[in-house]
Amino acid sequence: MEKDSLKTHILKKKVVKIFKKFGLNNNHALISANALINAELVGAYGHGLSRLKMYCERISKKVINPKPKIKIKKISQSISLVDANNSIGFVAADVAIKKAIQNATKTGIGMVAVKNSGHYGLSGYYAEQAVKKNLITMIYTSAPPAVAPHGALKSLFGTNPICFGTPTGSKIPFILDTSISMINRGKIRVAARNNQKIPEGVALDKFGKPTTDAKKALKGVQLPIASFRGSGLAWMVDILSGVLTGGNHAGRVKDPFDDFSGPQNIGHLFITFKTNLFVKNYNNRIKNNIRTIKRLPKIKGVKNIMYPGENKFKRFKINSKKDIKISEMIKKDLKILKN
Amino acid sequence: MEKDSLKTHILKKKVVKIFKKFGLNNNHALISANALINAELVGAYGHGLSRLKMYCERISKKVINPKPKIKIKKISQSISLVDANNSIGFVAADVAIKKAIQNATKTGIGMVAVKNSGHYGLSGYYAEQAVKKNLITMIYTSAPPAVAPHGALKSLFGTNPICFGTPTGSKIPFILDTSISMINRGKIRVAARNNQKIPEGVALDKFGKPTTDAKKALKGVQLPIASFRGSGLAWMVDILSGVLTGGNHAGRVKDPFDDFSGPQNIGHLFITFKTNLFVKNYNNRIKNNIRTIKRLPKIKGVKNIMYPGENKFKRFKINSKKDIKISEMIKKDLKILKN
Numbered sequence: 001m002e003k004d005s006l007k008t009h010i011l012k013k014k015v016v017k018i019f020k021k022f023g024l025n026n027n028h029a030l031i032s033a034n035a036l037i038n039a040e041l042v043g044a045y046g047h048g049l050s051r052l053k054m055y056c057e058r059i060s061k062k063v064i065n066p067k068p069k070i071k072i073k074k075i076s077q078s079i080s081l082v083d084a085n086n087s088i089g090f091v092a093a094d095v096a097i098k099k100a101i102q103n104a105t106k107t108g109i110g111m112v113a114v115k116n117s118g119h120y121g122l123s124g125y126y127a128e129q130a131v132k133k134n135l136i137t138m139i140y141t142s143a144p145p146a147v148a149p150h151g152a153l154k155s156l157f158g159t160n161p162i163c164f165g166t167p168t169g170s171k172i173p174f175i176l177d178t179s180i181s182m183i184n185r186g187k188i189r190v191a192a193r194n195n196q197k198i199p200e201g202v203a204l205d206k207f208g209k210p211t212t213d214a215k216k217a218l219k220g221v222q223l224p225i226a227s228f229r230g231s232g233l234a235w236m237v238d239i240l241s242g243v244l245t246g247g248n249h250a251g252r253v254k255d256p257f258d259d260f261s262g263p264q265n266i267g268h269l270f271i272t273f274k275t276n277l278f279v280k281n282y283n284n285r286i287k288n289n290i291r292t293i294k295r296l297p298k299i300k301g302v303k304n305i306m307y308p309g310e311n312k313f314k315r316f317k318i319n320s321k322k323d324i325k326i327s328e329m330i331k332k333d334l335k336i337l338k339n
Numbered sequence: 340m341e342k343d344s345l346k347t348h349i350l351k352k353k354v355v356k357i358f359k360k361f362g363l364n365n366n367h368a369l370i371s372a373n374a375l376i377n378a379e380l381v382g383a384y385g386h387g388l389s390r391l392k393m394y395c396e397r398i399s400k401k402v403i404n405p406k407p408k409i410k411i412k413k414i415s416q417s418i419s420l421v422d423a424n425n426s427i428g429f430v431a432a433d434v435a436i437k438k439a440i441q442n443a444t445k446t447g448i449g450m451v452a453v454k455n456s457g458h459y460g461l462s463g464y465y466a467e468q469a470v471k472k473n474l475i476t477m478i479y480t481s482a483p484p485a486v487a488p489h490g491a492l493k494s495l496f497g498t499n500p501i502c503f504g505t506p507t508g509s510k511i512p513f514i515l516d517t518s519i520s521m522i523n524r525g526k527i528r529v530a531a532r533n534n535q536k537i538p539e540g541v542a543l544d545k546f547g548k549p550t551t552d553a554k555k556a557l558k559g560v561q562l563p564i565a566s567f568r569g570s571g572l573a574w575m576v577d578i579l580s581g582v583l584t585g586g587n588h589a590g591r592v593k594d595p596f597d598d599f600s601g602p603q604n605i606g607h608l609f610i611t612f613k614t615n616l617f618v619k620n621y622n623n624r625i626k627n628n629i630r631t632i633k634r635l636p637k638i639k640g641v642k643n644i645m646y647p648g649e650n651k652f653k654r655f656k657i658n659s660k661k662d663i664k665i666s667e668m669i670k671k672d673l674k675i676l677k678n
Contacts (some may be wrong), residue, residue, distance in 0.1 A: 076447050078417060081617045108415050111448055113617040136583070151634040151644040164575045174578070175569040210640070227566035232515040232647040235632070236503045238515070244475070245617050245626045250631040271610075278420045278452040278584050285582045292589040293574070296491035299547070305490040308571040 012037055014308035015052065018337045022059045023066030024088065027101070035086040035121045040324050043315045046186020047121045049326075050193065053333040054257050055088060059187075061260045064088050064118055070095055078107045079247075082114040087118030096125040096270050101133050104272040114268040115246035119143070119256050124177035124309065127165030130272045131173040138271040139163040142241040142248070144255040144264075147181045150219045150231035153208055155221045156251035159185045160237035168290060169283035175309030180234040181222040188214050188222070189257070193329055200333060209276040243268045343670075351376055354391065356674045361398045363427065371429040372445050374460045379663050382438035382654045385525020386460045388665075389532065392476050392672040393596050394427060400599045403457055409434055418444045420584075421453040425602040428459030437467040440472050443611040449474075453607040454585035458482070458595050463516035465647065466504030467610045470512040477610040478502040481580040481587070483594040483603075486520045487560045489570035492547055494560045495590035498524045499576035504648070506614060507629060508622035514648030519573040520561040527553050527561070530598070532668055580606045588591030 006014070012033050019029035032055070039048035058064040068087035072080055072095065080099050082094030096112045103110030120126070123139040130137035143158025157307035166174045179185075182202035191198050191214035203217035204210055211217055224230030242249025247267020253266050275282035294305050326334070345353070352370050357366035371394070378387035397403040406630025407426035411419055411434065419438050423431030435451045442449030459465070461476040469476035498518035505513045518524075521541035530537050530553035541551055542556035550556055560659070563569030581588025586606020593603050614621035633644050 028580060063457040075616055079447050105529070108418050109448065109450055111612065111616075115617070124634055132358070136579075147642055149632050149635060150640040151637055152632070153638050154635045156632060156635060164579075166578055174574075176575055178568045178571055182565075225568055226521075228647075229517045229564055233501070235513075235646065236515055239504075239505055239628065240475075243618075243621065243628050244614070249624070266351055273450065277414050277418055277450075278454070279582075284580065285588070286578065289578065289582050289589040293488050293491070293495060296488065296493045298490055300491050303488040305488055307574065308567075311419065 003326065005325045007036060007323050008041070011326075012091065012204035012326050014334060014338070015049075018056065018334070021338070022056045025067070026067075027259060028088065031094045031100060032088055035090040035125055035260070037123050037324070039121055040115050040315075040317045041313045041319045042122070042124075042199075043244065044122055044186070044312075045320065046182075046184055046188075049330045050186075050190055050229065051119075051121075051256075051332070052330075053337060057116070057308035058256060058260065058336050059088070059224045062261045063254075063260050065263075065265065068335065069149040071298070072099060076110050078103050078111060078327065080110075080112045082117075084117040085115055085120070086116050086265070089118035089264075093120035093126050093268060096268060097129050097137075097139075097272075100137070100270040100272040101130055101135060104130075104135050108277055109273040110271070113131060114270075115265065116263065117247070117266045117268055118300045119266065120268065123161050123163035124165070124175040124312070125269070127163050127175050127177065128173055130270075131165045131167050131175070134167050134275060135272045136166045136275055137273075138163070139165075139268070140237045140240040141268040142238055142253055142266055143185070144253045144259075145230075145251045146185050146222045147224045147234055149235065150203075150224070150228040154220075157224070157234035157238055159222065160234045160238060160241070162233065167283065168307070173309055174286075174290075174307050175312065180224055180230050180237065182225055183222065188217050190302060191216055192328075240269045245269060249335045261304045342665065344664045346382070346617055347659065349374060350663050350665075353677070354388075355675060357395065357673070360677070362546055364406070367405075367427065367430045370433045371427055372454045374406065374429040375465055377464055377655075377665070380655045380658045381461070381463075382422065382588070382658065383461055383523075383525070383651075385523055385527075385529050385646060388669045388672070389525075389529055390460075390595075391502045392676060393668075395676055397457070397595060397599065398427075402593075402599055402602050404602075416452060417442050417448050419449075419451045421451060421456075421459075423453055423456040425431045425455050425457070425484070428457035428605065431456035431651075432459035432465050432581065432609075433606060435477075436468050436476075436611075439476070439609040439611040440469055440474060443469075443474050443613060447616055448612040449610070451607075451609045452584035454604065455602065456586070456605045456607060457603045458605065459607065461516060462500050462502035463514045463651070464505070465609070466502050466514050467512055468480075468576055469609075470504045470506050470514070473506050473614060474611045475505045476612075478504075478607070479576045479604055480578040480607040481592055482524070482579055482591045483592045483598075484574055485524050485561045486570075487543075488574065489563070489567040492567060493559075496570070496573035497562070498561065499573045499580075501572065501576060505625065506622065507649070508626040511652045512648055513625075513629075513646050514651065516668050519563055519569050519576065521564055522561060524561065527556050531557055533666075579608045584608060606622060625674070
């Protein structure tokens with residue numbers, strides 16, 4: 001009998017054990033478990049344990065390689081290419097952000113492209129690693145078709161997040177991690193599994209009609225933010241993470257939940273650079289920036305102007321002190337996967 | 340008596356002459372005139388001749404330096420810092436994009452920050468220069484307060500464009516150049532000067548109420564795209580172009596039309612890199628990408644799915660064959676400025 005909630009370290013052990021059972025080595029299992037549990041702790045449930053079963057299924061069906069030979073090719077002192085050999089996305093991204101950090105530390109700027117990777121969870125999770133090393137970072141990844149290009153009746157772009165992180169001179173990093181769709185696809189997926197509705201104006205069904213039915217939305221089209229502007233940003237991300245890197249692009253990234261006909265071959269792009277390239281007092285400057293903005297007059301009902309990442313950090317702090325709740329669905333998954 | 344329309348080369352000569360009269364050297368006058376006329380030709384009138392008088396006034400009032408000593412500091416083979424010495428923005432940006440192109444050509448990636456600059460017109464104009472050299476480019480610049488941070492009742496962020504350009508394997512470059520506000524500030528300014536209305540939902544007046552009155556909108560707040568997401572993107576641009584570079588940030592960039600109390604000290608950031616860093620066949624890949632997207636089923640009434648920059652390129656082609664129309668307002672400006 002599974003419990004309704006578990007201490008973080010106990011849950012982590014369970015997840016590590018499951019990943020190892022499916023063939024990941026201890027290190028890769030730990031990297032993957034950490035990423036999933038971090039998503040739970042920051043409240044990004046669509047990127048958390050709700051995906052564990054999918055990852056294991058993809059390993060079983062040989063579309064994720066549990067024993068990848070990951071190659072890092074040096075393009076220059078600053079630039080590297082990671083061929084992830086269809087590893088689980090978490091491991092590919094972990095290798096890549098560490099290399100990007102190394103390159104930036106050495107030369108001021110690091111740029112690392114990844115190909116033959118898979119879904120890696122939250123970009124912000126990797127951005128945090130760079131920010132902890134006092135670097136600024138920009139991260140792009142593509143994703144399976146979910147958003148229709150402006151003017152098109154069919155999804156092609158992924159939710160294609162744009163991620164930007166910077167040190168703030170305080171312990172709470174500035175991490176913008178925003179998808180280009182009106183709503184996160186993971187959230188629609190969780191809503192569909194839990195038979196919940198989604199907000200109006202974020203998705204169309206497969207006939208092009210507005211819908212609040214999560215299941216219909218998954219078969220239809222998510223709307224981009226800001227019409228042609230959001231469509232353009234999604235296209236930019238498709239180019240940076242797909243066309244440039246050697247990854248799949250133009251709608252060819254397979255849906256990890258529905259399509260087991262082959263690996264995803266997702267591409268990612270990690271750019272990192274030092275904060276003190278052009279100014280000596282970056283930390284003071286950004287502290288001043290944030291302070292100035294926080295002191296602006298606020299609209300009715302707003303107590304604090306928050307910078308991106310602040311809320312997530314607070315949720316992480318609070319949730320880290322508590323047990324992690326295990327939904328009925330996750331309980332079932334854990335039970336199946338461990339046997 | 341000024342004419343209602345002028346041939347491009349005749350208009351350019353007039354503008355060059357005016358800039359030289361105000362103290363710019365021939366080269367700087369030509370760079371500036373080219374940028375203004377390009378804006379007219381691509382139909383971005385808010386960045387075109389409607390700004391000429393403002394630039395000249397700023398030179399007269401000594402808040403643009405007509406004889407700048409622009410310094411380029413080498414940070415590394417890839418990275419440079421331009422101190423523009425309060426030059427007109429066009430000249431600063433021209434120096435910077437050329438340096439960024441040089442650095443990328445040498446090392447694969449170029450990053451150039453600019454400080455002590457001013458409004459430089461359209462980011463896309465500089466992106467085109469990099470794309471013509473077969474480079475991908477990302478350009479960020481801040482601007483005077485126009486958009487309220489999410490939760491705030493006061494404008495602080497500029498319209499802070501995000502610009503991305505890439506070669507396409509065809510003669511029409513992919514140039515995304517999108518401001519983070521619902522509407523371009525230049526367009527509101529032109530509407531205000533011509534007593535035209537602006538669309539609903541793009542701006543609030545100074546009391547926080549929705550308005551379609553362009554003059555009231557200029558005194559109020561422009562709304563960011565996509566609520567907190569757009570606010571986060573605007574904040575990112577403020578950090579990249581202001582905090583990082585040594586430029587003004589957090590709402591300290593002066594409005595070039597209204598505030599002559601000192602130079603703007605705008606910062607810009609130019610990132611450029613080679614298309615073939617990670618793949619050998621980039622041009623084929625992006626051609627395939629664009630072709631695939633253009634072939635998607637279209638929504639009713641849409642004939643072509645256009646990529647960012649395509650429309651602008653077509654307008655440029657058409658307008659280049661015609662005389663440039665001179666509005667009554669511009670006529671008046673030209674008459675005053677040449678005497």
